[in-house]
Amino acid sequence: MKEYITKTGSGNIAVDDTLLTKGIETTAGSKILSGFVPLFSADAVERAEKAGYTVAGKTNVGEFGLDLVGEFSYYNDGDEILHGAAAELIAKGEIKGALEVDLNGAPRRAAALSGTDFIKPTYGTVSRYGVIPCACSGEQVGAAAADAQETKKLLTAIAGHDGKDGTSLPAESYDYACGKEIAGMKVGVITQLFDTASEETKAVIKNYAEKLKALGIAVEDVSVEEISAAQSAWQILMAAETCNNVSRYDGVKFGYRTPNYKNIDELYIGSRTEGMNLLTKATVLYGSDVLSKGRYFTCYDKALKVRRVVADKFKELFKAYDALLVPACGKTEYKKYDIGKAFETVYEESAYTAVPNLIGIPAMVTGGVQLMADHFGENILFKIAESAEGTDK
Amino acid sequence: MKYEIVIGLETHVELATESKIFCSCGGHSNHGEPNDCVCPACCGMPGMLPVTNKHVVELAVMAGLMLNCEINRCTTFDKKSYYYPDLPCAYQITQWFHPICTNGLVEVETKNGISKIGIKQIHMEEDAGKLVHDDWSDTTLVDFNRTSVPLIEIVSRPDFRSAEEVLAYLEKLKSIFRFANISECEEGAMRCDVNISIRPEGSTELGVRTEIKNMSSLSSIERAIKYETARHMDALERQTEVLVQETRRWDDIKGKTFSMRNKETAADYRYFPDPNLMPIVIDDEWLAKIKADMPASPEEKAAEYRELGVSDKEIELLISKRNLCDLFDALRGKGCAVADIVSWILTECAGVLRKKGQVLDELRISADKLARIIAMTSSNEITRGAGRKILVAVLDNDVDPDKFCEENNLAAQGDESLINDVVKKVIAENEAAVKDYLGGKTKAFQALFGGCMKQLRGNGDPAIIRTQLENELAKLG
Numbered sequence: 124m125k126e127y128i129t130k131t132g133s134g135n136i137a138v139d140d141t142l143l144t145k146g147i148e149t150t151a152g153s154k155i156l157s158g159f160v161p162l163f164s165a166d167a168v169e170r171a172e173k174a175g176y177t178v179a180g181k182t183n184v185g186e187f188g189l190d191l192v193g194e195f196s197y198y199n200d201g202d203e204i205l206h207g208a209a210a211e212l213i214a215k216g217e218i219k220g221a222l223e224v225d226l227n228g229a230p231r232r233a234a235a236l237s238g239t240d241f242i243k244p245t246y247g248t249v250s251r252y253g254v255i256p257c258a259c260s261g262e263q264v265g266a267a268a269a270d271a272q273e274t275k276k277l278l279t280a281i282a283g284h285d286g287k288d289g290t291s292l293p294a295e296s297y298d299y300a301c302g303k304e305i306a307g308m309k310v311g312v313i314t315q316l317f318d319t320a321s322e323e324t325k326a327v328i329k330n331y332a333e334k335l336k337a338l339g340i341a342v343e344d345v346s347v348e349e350i351s352a353a354q355s356a357w358q359i360l361m362a363a364e365t366c367n368n369v370s371r372y373d374g375v376k377f378g379y380r381t382p383n384y385k386n387i388d389e390l391y392i393g394s395r396t397e398g399m400n401l402l403t404k405a406t407v408l409y410g411s412d413v414l415s416k417g418r419y420f421t422c423y424d425k426a427l428k429v430r431r432v433v434a435d436k437f438k439e440l441f442k443a444y445d446a447l448l449v450p451a452c453g454k455t456e457y458k459k460y461d462i463g464k465a466f467e468t469v470y471e472e473s474a475y476t477a478v479p480n481l482i483g484i485p486a487m488v489t490g491g492v493q494l495m496a497d498h499f500g501e502n503i504l505f506k507i508a509e510s511a512e513g514t515d516k
Numbered sequence: 517m518k519y520e521i522v523i524g525l526e527t528h529v530e531l532a533t534e535s536k537i538f539c540s541c542g543g544h545s546n547h548g549e550p551n552d553c554v555c556p557a558c559c560g561m562p563g564m565l566p567v568t569n570k571h572v573v574e575l576a577v578m579a580g581l582m583l584n585c586e587i588n589r590c591t592t593f594d595k596k597s598y599y600y601p602d603l604p605c606a607y608q609i610t611q612w613f614h615p616i617c618t619n620g621l622v623e624v625e626t627k628n629g630i631s632k633i634g635i636k637q638i639h640m641e642e643d644a645g646k647l648v649h650d651d652w653s654d655t656t657l658v659d660f661n662r663t664s665v666p667l668i669e670i671v672s673r674p675d676f677r678s679a680e681e682v683l684a685y686l687e688k689l690k691s692i693f694r695f696a697n698i699s700e701c702e703e704g705a706m707r708c709d710v711n712i713s714i715r716p717e718g719s720t721e722l723g724v725r726t727e728i729k730n731m732s733s734l735s736s737i738e739r740a741i742k743y744e745t746a747r748h749m750d751a752l753e754r755q756t757e758v759l760v761q762e763t764r765r766w767d768d769i770k771g772k773t774f775s776m777r778n779k780e781t782a783a784d785y786r787y788f789p790d791p792n793l794m795p796i797v798i799d800d801e802w803l804a805k806i807k808a809d810m811p812a813s814p815e816e817k818a819a820e821y822r823e824l825g826v827s828d829k830e831i832e833l834l835i836s837k838r839n840l841c842d843l844f845d846a847l848r849g850k851g852c853a854v855a856d857i858v859s860w861i862l863t864e865c866a867g868v869l870r871k872k873g874q875v876l877d878e879l880r881i882s883a884d885k886l887a888r889i890i891a892m893t894s895s896n897e898i899t900r901g902a903g904r905k906i907l908v909a910v911l912d913n914d915v916d917p918d919k920f921c922e923e924n925n926l927a928a929q930g931d932e933s934l935i936n937d938v939v940k941k942v943i944a945e946n947e948a949a950v951k952d953y954l955g956g957k958t959k960a961f962q963a964l965f966g967g968c969m970k971q972l973r974g975n976g977d978p979a980i981i982r983t984q985l986e987n988e989l990a991k992l993g
Contacts, residue, residue: 143563162556253563260791289567289793367597370606371560414786
């Protein structure tokens with residue numbers, strides 16, 4: 124697999140290719156953006172640099188970050204066993220950390236498969252300025268590293284208010300220190316997500332739950348009926364927003380332009396047909412459909428209402444639980460598969476990752492499992508992850 | 517059969533803000549070279565995010581208040597998707613679900629009386645760019661200067677029954693918006709889509725509607741309405757064609773409308789709320805501040821001036837442009853008399869501008885300086901002629917009135933003995949006029965007065981001349 128698109132020399136963090144880097148070609152894994160060199164860097168990249176991190180290079184992503192872990196990038200060599208580019212470099216110890224955009228769970232799945240850490244923070248805490256946009260209402264820049272402590276350091280560096288992003292929350296910075304004692308915390312395991320996972324994945328979750336119990340955390344099963352509605356709702360919102368956002372790539376202003384056209388319609392259709400892969404096209408079609416006349420109120424508008432219902436449900440859950448423990452993906456290993464199956468495959472896997480994107484809560488992958496907390500509950504997630512990692516050493 | 521025309525208007529007005537609606541580029545489209553007023557955001561580059569210009573919201577609220585609308589305290593932006601090369605993101609940010617103002621009313625006056633035109637809604641949106649076709653090389657070029665320039669769209673109810681009402685309404689919007697500095701309403705800054713249908717008089721059902729897109733000149737709008745009305749009547753009366761709901765384009769040279777697209781080929785714009793822009797909440801405090809900053813309407817200003825004794829004709833000239841009213845009010849604030857203000861603005865300033873080939877709209881003068889000129893002339897420190905000279909210098913080079921007066925020896929001649937000599941000389945040299953005056957022709961006095969002023973090169977103190985002239989003439993009588 125081609126891990127680096129561009130090498131800029133030495134450095135200690137990687138930046139995934141859906142984040143703009145000034146002067147370095149940024150393609151979001153798509154042919155349609157080939158040759159696109161941004162005029163400015165993402166706010167998260169600038170903040171990381173200000174905090175002393177240096178960018179080692181860009182890591183490959185699946186086209187627009189829509190796939191499982193990066194298997195459908197235009198710039199992919201394609202390995203038999205799937206893994207995410209940034210997570211793999213961290214696992215090998217080649218870089219200290221990475222900034223990655225989480226819009227449908229790809230960096231979380233990648234971290235789980237590589238055994239590294241990744242946090243998708245609370246929506247609005249990290250600026251989306253400079254994120255190649257897809258699913259604006261739920262995508263966030265997250266931090267990846269080899270352990271919870273390094274992940275926390277990197278997230279601390281990039282989080283904080285940015286006037287260039289209208290959805291950025293007002294706090295200038297975030298302190299992820301946690302005053303709450305580990306012993307006495309309560310963690311719920313969502314049965315709907317546990318039951319559907321593979322036996323290997325179930326074992327990973329059980330094993331992690333034992334670790335938590337050993338730390339004095341109460342672990343119990345909890346049924347959350349809303350999971351499948353949340354999964355559908357995020358699919359609808361994510362696809363609709365993506366459809367709208369990628370419509371700007373028309374071959375006119377930047378990126379790839381088809382050489383074969385005689386008029387403006389052929390220029391649009393040709394550039395987009397040749398420039399985007401089947402998964403992106405399926406997402407665009409699906410998104411276009413749920414926004415169309417006659418479908419808007421039964422699909423898109425309903426998904427917005429489901430978002431509210433799910434948010435309320437999780438508010439309730441977090442009154443009873445400090446965190447929720449679920450798989451980040453259904454299996455512990457994925458093999459190369461045909462792109463014709465990508466839309467359904469990713470949708471199936473998104474059951475595990477959709478809720479944090481849908482309602483903006485933080486989610487952390489550590490030790491092969493996923494922990495979710497209430498809005499601004501990153502400190503709880505870091506505390507649990509650090510404690511559990513401590514028991515490994 | 518008698519028919520009735522039913523017209524509804526969608527009017528786009530470019531707002532007079534410093535910057536564009538979602539980025540900090542300068543707001544005005546009609547300046548400079550193509551694409552010199554663009555940034556990565558208004559060019560649609562990925563990664564840029566829109567941030568709402570608060571001034572746009574304030575101007576939209578003001579427009580709503582002036583058109584008697586309800587102001588919606590929570591308003592949101594939506595995305596409208598369609599492909600066109602002048603639209604860099606392939607979507608326009610507009611307001612579809614929750615527009616900022618709704619349910620307004622405007623009264624317009626035509627020769628047939630006053631008609632009430634309902635306003636369905638006013639919403640904020642961004643403008644698109646411009647395509648320029650280069651016939652020489654047979655290419656089409658894109659200019660993004662106008663992209664993201666703030667607009668409000670005022671959607672009327674189908675309440676117009678004649679082209680005259682449409683024109684009166686548009687004139688009224690123009691005067692209100694220019695007056696409140698909401699929009700300059702210059703050429704192209706106000707554009708209309710005209711929805712038109714006809715029906716038998718007395719019918720309550722609407723006929724088949726056609727929409728004529730994107731018209732900016734009032735005369736074209738009038739001609740297009742007349743053309744469309746005739747076309748619809750021909751279709752109904754003489755079955756010349758079957759009317760379909762469609763969008764048409766007006767060709768000003770051919771004087772005809774042409775079909776652009778019909779209902780079947782209409783685009784599905786796939787509106788949805790823009791997740792990048794948080795809902796805008798207009799709380800009591802903000803609304804109160806906007807109301808406090810809102811200037812009086814032209815009608816209110818006219819009533820105020822009428823009260824001060826300004827004539828209707830003068831009022832009409834003054835309220836045609838906000839800068840004149842601001843100047844008027846500033847001069848009042850500095851203690852100038854109403855009659856002096858009116859004559860200095862409408863006679864003297866207008867005269868100087870006319871000589872320069874300019875109109876009153878273009879008057880830019882410091883109220884302090886004009887007030888000083890008025891004070892000097894009304895206290896006879898200088899003559900009106902000298903005042904006029906100073907005015908020219910102020911308008912040309914923005915000079916200091918007192919300094920200019922001193923440097924050019926414009927102070928009124930108040931030397932009584934000198935003036936007395938001149939008066940005697942003029943009386944001696946103008947026997948005919950003296951005779952006329954003594955014979956009862958009082959107008960002759962002006963001629964003698966003018967003669968004296970001429971001898972004093974226009975700088976004589978008019979009050980002293982008048983008294984002395986009267987005294988000397990009395991001696992003869």
